[in-house]
Amino acid sequence: MRWTQTFIPTLKETPAEAEIASHQLLLRAGLVRKVSGGLYTFLPLGVRVLRKIERIVREEMDRAGALEVSMPCLQPPELWQQSGRYTTAAEVLYHVFDRAKKEWVLSPTAEEVITHLAAGELGSYRQLPKNFYQIGIKFRDEIRPRFGLMRAREFLMKDAYSFDVSDAAAQVSYEKMYRAYARIFARCGLRTFPVEADTGVIGGSLSHEFMVPAETGENEVVYCETGTYAANIEKATSRGPRLPTPQQSTGPAPEKFSTPGVVTIEALAAAPYSVPAHHQIKTLVYLLDSQPTLVLLRGDDQLNEAKLLARTGAARARPATPEECKATLGAHPGSLGAVRATLRRPVRVLADLALRGAAGMATGANEDGFHLRHVDLARDVVVDQWADLRTVQAGELDVATGQPLKIRRAIEVGHVFKLGTKYSEKLNACFLDETGQRQPAVMGCYGIGITRTLQAIIEQQHDRDGILWPLTTAPYAVCLTPLNVAPDSAPMRLAEQLYAELTARGVEVLLDDRDERPGVKFKDADLVGFPLRVNLGEKALARGEIELKPRGGTLTPVKIEAAREAILEWLRAESARLEATVPPA
RNA sequence: CGGAGCGUAGCUCAGCCGGGUAGAGCGCCAGCUUUGGGAGCUGGGUGUCGCAGGUUCGAAUCCUGUCGCUCCGACCA
Numbered sequence: 001m002r003w004t005q006t007f008i009p010t011l012k013e014t015p016a017e018a019e020i021a022s023h024q025l026l027l028r029a030g031l032v033r034k035v036s037g038g039l040y041t042f043l044p045l046g047v048r049v050l051r052k053i054e055r056i057v058r059e060e061m062d063r064a065g066a067l068e069v070s071m072p073c074l075q076p077p078e079l080w081q082q083s084g085r086y087t088t089a090a091e092v093l094y095h096v097f098d099r100a101k102k103e104w105v106l107s108p109t110a111e112e113v114i115t116h117l118a119a120g121e122l123g124s125y126r127q128l129p130k131n132f133y134q135i136g137i138k139f140r141d142e143i144r145p146r147f148g149l150m151r152a153r154e155f156l157m158k159d160a161y162s163f164d165v166s167d168a169a170a171q172v173s174y175e176k177m178y179r180a181y182a183r184i185f186a187r188c189g190l191r192t193f194p195v196e197a198d199t200g201v202i203g204g205s206l207s208h209e210f211m212v213p214a215e216t217g218e219n220e221v222v223y224c225e226t227g228t229y230a231a232n233i234e235k236a237t238s239r240g241p242r243l244p245t246p247q248q249s250t251g252p253a254p255e256k257f258s259t260p261g262v263v264t265i266e267a268l269a270a271a272p273y274s275v276p277a278h279h280q281i282k283t284l285v286y287l288l289d290s291q292p293t294l295v296l297l298r299g300d301d302q303l304n305e306a307k308l309l310a311r312t313g314a315a316r317a318r319p320a321t322p323e324e325c326k327a328t329l330g331a332h333p334g335s336l337g338a339v340r341a342t343l344r345r346p347v348r349v350l351a352d353l354a355l356r357g358a359a360g361m362a363t364g365a366n367e368d369g370f371h372l373r374h375v376d377l378a379r380d381v382v383v384d385q386w387a388d389l390r391t392v393q394a395g396e397l398d399v400a401t402g403q404p405l406k407i408r409r410a411i412e413v414g415h416v417f418k419l420g421t422k423y424s425e426k427l428n429a430c431f432l433d434e435t436g437q438r439q440p441a442v443m444g445c446y447g448i449g450i451t452r453t454l455q456a457i458i459e460q461q462h463d464r465d466g467i468l469w470p471l472t473t474a475p476y477a478v479c480l481t482p483l484n485v486a487p488d489s490a491p492m493r494l495a496e497q498l499y500a501e502l503t504a505r506g507v508e509v510l511l512d513d514r515d516e517r518p519g520v521k522f523k524d525a526d527l528v529g530f531p532l533r534v535n536l537g538e539k540a541l542a543r544g545e546i547e548l549k550p551r552g553g554t555l556t557p558v559k560i561e562a563a564r565e566a567i568l569e570w571l572r573a574e575s576a577r578l579e580a581t582v583p584p585a
Numbered sequence: 586c587g588g589a590g591c592g593u594a595g596c597u598c599a600g601c602c603g604g605g606u607a608g609a610g611c612g613c614c615a616g617c618u619u620u621g622g623g624a625g626c627u628g629g630g631u632g633u634c635g636c637a638g639g640u641u642c643g644a645a646u647c648c649u650g651u652c653g654c655u656c657c658g659a660c661c662a
Contacts (some may be wrong), residue, residue, distance in 0.1 A: 012611065012623060013597045017655065037654065143586085143659085263662065284662065295660095303660055319660055333662035364662080391661095483621065519622040526622090537621055547621095 003512045006044050010524050020216045022459035023148035025467050029528045038145025038153035048475040050156065053450050054135055056187045057158045063585055064180040066131040066160050071113045073137055074104045079112040083426050088315045092140040106139035111423050111445055114161040118429040118441060125165045125433045129173055133160035135450065149451040156450040163441040165433065170442040174418050177446045181210050181414045186582040189470020190457050192413060195221050196231035198306045199417060210414035212456045217411040224398040224405055234306035237388055238396035238405055241354055243278045245298060250360035251374030254339055259371045263334020265299040268362065268371065281355065281363035283336040285320035285328055288312055292320060292328045294338045296351040301390040311387035329366045337364035339372055339380045349382060352389040413453045419443040467529030468552050471574045476510040478502060478567060479530040483518045483537040491536040501564050507571065532570055
């Protein structure tokens with residue numbers, strides 16, 4: 001391709017709308033343009049990168065035995081009602097209406113449709129296992145689209161769904177996908193690491209996310225530096241808080257004391273009360289599927305809402321309003337407690353495991369302006385359910401190794417789930433086993449955000465001057481840069497010759513035939529980030545040389561006669577270097 | 586959904602406080618010069634000042650509403 005024949009609208013200045021580097025570079029390098037918040041048009045270079053990623057994904061899905069299908073974006077709401085997600089995933093569903101005012105939903109994912117297919121087609125154990133995948137547009141009514149393609153209303157996703165005869169067989173399918181994902185991201189030149197993940201609204205029992213470490217990521221990952229443990233903070237556990245929970249009773253019964261105006265853990269920890277945060281019981285009021293519930297944590301701990309949902313099986317949880325707290329417990333937030341004697345009526349109580357055996361604690365008295373001390377949990381509180389509900393903090397010890405845990409931010413680019421039979425039961429995707437018994441298929445589902453992966457590559461691999469595309473995902477591998485584009489000039493004649501020869505060998509070459517000053521061409525090539533730039537200037541040509549300039553590498557002069565082979569050799573070496581990072585299939 | 590900020594030329598932004606003919610740089614078009622890291626000079630078109638009302642002799646500027654964009658939050662009692 002010639003630069004003047006394609007469309008690469010680079011920007012010298014950073015668009016005001018873009019906050020993070022990858023979003024700025026997407027726009028500046030001319031890969032995308034915004035249509036509206038969370039909606040983008042992909043320009044020729046952007047489309048080329050998307051196709052590169054898609055191709056790698058297809059090759060690895062096919063290699064893993066998955067079968068490509070294509071499902072509609074427009075889906076009947078009845079299927080979503082059948083799975084229950086019409087309600088539980090209501091926030092992300094877009095609804096549209098046809099001329100007869102019939103409702104449809106725009107697919108945010110396709111468990112329902114694929115399970116519907118399986119229900120009709122997979123009747124025998126002889127047909128299993130099967131794994132179907134597609135690459136297509138997904139729609140999600142995001143609360144707040146942001147960071148360009150990172151969180152968009154509409155995005156390109158690879159989604160796959162496996163059906164197996166048993167949990168053990170489903171585990172095999174899961175592991176195949178897990179390995180395929182590791183290969184896909186490595187082939188894309190992206191450094192990722194898998195972490196244990198919460199299953200959330202999708203449901204299921206086992207789940208890993210593939211994360212790209214990045215300060216701009218929206219996820220927090222808890223990990224042990226030994227490399228043996230990494231988990232999304234929504235899922236992560238540890239050996240518990242660093243400060244031990246007091247276990248010594250300090251009095252025969254709870255004692256009320258006056259705390260006017262004290263409504264925070266910090267205020268009670270300060271003078272004159274001086275009750276350390278880890279000697280306090282934090283009492284949160286939540287509505288779990290509309291049922292008021294007290295959630296008890298140590299004063300210095302933070303509730304993990306994902307855990308709350310996972311441990312209780314509730315579909316929805318929200319904190320009670322101050323008015324609801326008052327109605328339930330007779331006091332406002334800041335003075336709440338679960339001590340049996342202060343409750344006007346029974347309320348369900350959940351307590352975090354860090355409070356096991358807690359004694360000599362302080363908590364709210366359910367009376368504004370008063371707290372209780374000498375509270376022994378076992379003696380004074382009726383706990384209906386104990387569970388791990390707290391958010392792990394950096395520095396706590398890893399359960400397995402005992403090493404201190406660290407926390408870092410990351411971008412989620414892929415997610416694999418072991419689903420079990422949640423969808424197959426609801427949508428009746430059953431098969432007959434060897435004995436003629438009807439059984440629900442055991443499912444897994446597997447997603448990769450293609451457009452997010454594209455941006456994550458940029459976020460991970462850029463410098464001050466622009467993008468550094470890995471060879472495998474670059475829009476063009478080589479940018480030929482003649483510094484004189486007059487048709488009969490020596491630089492242009494040689495450029496044309498190399499262009500023809502390289503193209504004939506299957507190399508993706510962009511010929512910068514613009515009549516621009518060298519500085520402009522160099523800046524643009526760096527901005528877009530072609531892996532290899534080949535400079536063809538009259539000065540070097542006079543010495544019988546051209547120059548290879550790998551993006552992010554050093555300028556190397558090469559004799560004209562050896563130019564073509566040197567370029568091909570550089571591409572081979574670079575390709576091999578990337579290939580070495582890819583785990584075996 | 587709550588909070589904050591911003592909407593002026595294709596892009597980055599000034600002008601708004603204190604109302605009085607719409608501005609700069611970059612880009613774009615033409616010409617000359619220049620040619621190894623976003624050149625210089627000359628000339629040129631650049632616009633519903635987001636939209637709708639209101640106040641005023643007069644509104645980009647003041648007021649009201651509305652739409653859009655960006656960021657933060659939407660558990661921490």
